[in-house]
Amino acid sequence: MNLPTSIEITEVSPRDGLQNQSSVITTKTKIAFVDALSKTGLQRIEVSSFVNPKWVPQLADAAEVFSGIIRSGNVKYSALVPNEQGWERAMEVGVDEIGLMTSASETFCKRNTNTSIADSIERIKPLVESAKANGVGTRGYVSCVVACPYEGEVDSGHVRSVVKQLLDIGVENISLGETIGVAVPSDIARLYDALEGVLSPEQSILHLHDTRGTALACVLSAMQLGVRRFDASSGGLGGCPYAPGAAGNLATEDLVYFANRMGIDTGVHLAQLISATRIIEESLDSPLKSRVYRALSCQDPSS
Ligand code: HMG
Ligand code: MG
Numbered sequence: 001m002n003l004p005t006s007i008e009i010t011e012v013s014p015r016d017g018l019q020n021q022s023s024v025i026t027t028k029t030k031i032a033f034v035d036a037l038s039k040t041g042l043q044r045i046e047v048s049s050f051v052n053p054k055w056v057p058q059l060a061d062a063a064e065v066f067s068g069i070i071r072s073g074n075v076k077y078s079a080l081v082p083n084e085q086g087w088e089r090a091m092e093v094g095v096d097e098i099g100l101m102t103s104a105s106e107t108f109c110k111r112n113t114n115t116s117i118a119d120s121i122e123r124i125k126p127l128v129e130s131a132k133a134n135g136v137g138t139r140g141y142v143s144c145v146v147a148c149p150y151e152g153e154v155d156s157g158h159v160r161s162v163v164k165q166l167l168d169i170g171v172e173n174i175s176l177g178e179t180i181g182v183a184v185p186s187d188i189a190r191l192y193d194a195l196e197g198v199l200s201p202e203q204s205i206l207h208l209h210d211t212r213g214t215a216l217a218c219v220l221s222a223m224q225l226g227v228r229r230f231d232a233s234s235g236g237l238g239g240c241p242y243a244p245g246a247a248g249n250l251a252t253e254d255l256v257y258f259a260n261r262m263g264i265d266t267g268v269h270l271a272q273l274i275s276a277t278r279i280i281e282e283s284l285d286s287p288l289k290s291r292v293y294r295a296l297s298c299q300d301p302s303s
Helices: 013-020 027-038 062-068 084-093 106-113 117-133 156-168 185-194 215-225 252-261 270-281 291-296
Strands: 008-011 044-049 076-080 097-103 137-143 173-178 204-208 229-232
Touching: 008 252, 013 027, 013 044, 013 270, 027 044, 027 062, 027 270, 044 062, 044 097, 062 076, 062 084, 076 137, 084 117, 097 106, 097 117, 097 156, 097 173, 106 117, 106 137, 117 137, 117 156, 137 156, 156 173, 156 185, 185 215, 204 215, 215 252, 229 252, 252 270, 252 291, 270 291
Parallel strands: 008 044, 008 229, 044 076, 076 097, 097 137, 137 173, 173 204, 204 229
Antiparallel strands: none
């Protein structure tokens, strides 16, 4: 089946998951959640977001969360940074990597970051330079790589152009955001075809939302194309307040179970992950949607 022997997962639930919750989640719970995730074997955790707190009030306590967590030497801790002000806040608490936002759709870019794609790249440029000078890693999020909640289908040529611009200004890692969860395997094939010569599957990170239950099918086809790095969110938490209709991310439990059954190493201990997810589920208004979490949380996950 041409599958990898291992994959790397970035856990995005404390950021992508919690930015979209209507219930109030205390800083103490967020810290306990990140600390529990740090003990699961995950090597990368996106902890929070230094965006304008008026735009995303749910993550206004990003600095407190960063200051409160117990860092593991085996984990890289990252956060979203939209501008200089966010960079300064992130630097004060010592993030390992910053997530920089742009999009392949003009309308989404404007709604999400109040600027055009071209200006978003200009905004990102000095942040990349500052991050490099301070030994901080960079990942560029390109949202709407398949479709946009406002414009519909997105031309893969736009994705190629935006990815190239990010690489040209020195962004180290590119996370391809399937923001609204519409993709099926043929979309993933078309996406990587369009990126040929600019970004290889092996270099890329795939960030899937699972609104229509198609994320794991996309993972399988992406793996077969050579993709080795995936973003995922425990319990299937997730969504963007500026992407109407987008439900949660690909669930980390679903991805780890899927990989385990196929002999693909993730380094993540499923039972410990389920325990970590339970911490956050207790603060939410409704049960989490991850199928594997639901199936295994009441029984021994090794069975
Ligand atoms: P703006 O309102 O245009 O910014 O926001 P501004 O520069 O005009 O400033 C307005 C006010 O906000 C000023 O305060 C600034 O000081 C303050 P005032 O003078 O009015 O008192 N301000 C800040 N305060 C704290 N930290 C900051 C900051 N920036 C400005 N960093 C901005 C522009 C980009 C900041 C805003 O649009 C924003 O924060 N957007 C982020 C939206 C967001 O977080 N969306 C969700 C994440 S993206 C996502 O989920 C997709 C992803 O998962 C991938 C995928 O699935 O596709 C990544
Ligand atoms: Mg997302």
